[in-house]
Amino acid sequence: MISYWQGRCPISDISDTELLRASHIKPWKDCETDAERLDVHNGILLSALWDAAFDKGLVTFKDDGTPWFSSKLSAPAMSSLSGHSKRISGLTAGHKENLIWHRDQVFNP
Secondary structure, three states: OOOOOOOOOOOOOOOOHHHEEEEEOOOHHHOOOHHHHHOHHHEEEEEHHHHHHHHOOOEEEOOOOOEEEOOOOOHHHHHHHHHOOOOOOOOOHHHHHHHHHHHHHOOOO
């Protein structure tokens, strides 16, 4: 994923590898095969804060890469995330398909 996302979080531009996480769109436990688990189109390289919010369903992404925030976020968390974000560019059809699953199964609007 580091190579695919050019070593940076596509939302925050953070490139410190210690702060980056290979964030699975569809969690490993919900994947049916190893190929699905390891598919680069089932992941986004996110900073630790974005990864935590994405993993807990507090943020997801629309098909155009725009962040979609949960109403469950506190005001400080919303401010921190929305103040340092941009639209993800370069989402493939595979990413979009997995994001549909994430919006339906994980995201908590």
